[in-house]
Amino acid sequence: MAKDHGSSIKDDETYEALRDDGYSKSTAARIANAKANSDQEPSKKGGQSPAYEKWSKDELYDRAQELDIEGRSDMNKDELIKALWESR
Incomplete structure (x- = not known):
């Protein structure tokens, strides 16, 4: 079970997985919170920006x-x- 990171992190499990993958705290928090928001689909936005x-x-x-x-x-x-x- 994921640790509770308080109200600032909306999806603790995703946050911990991203931190384990080497993402910074702020980036992991942004992604985890976006994934927890049903109005956003962060995984569908990837790869559209040029290098x-x-x-x-x-x-x-x-x-x-x-x-x-x-x-x-x-x-x-x-x-x-x-x-x-x-x-x-």
Whole structure:
């Protein structure tokens, strides 16, 4: 049985499985909560976005800003890509 992570995590079992797979706490929480929401289908959205290497630096920066990645304003394109990958 999954541990109760409190009201901030809506699907404890999914959260624990994602953490075991190496996802960060925040990413695991976002995915677990989206899966618990019947209005969202996170598994159906995957794979539709092009690889980060095909994004412009401005697009990468905007995504890093959405994820609140620190130091993004000083990063070049390759560093932004690496930071975005590590944020998952």
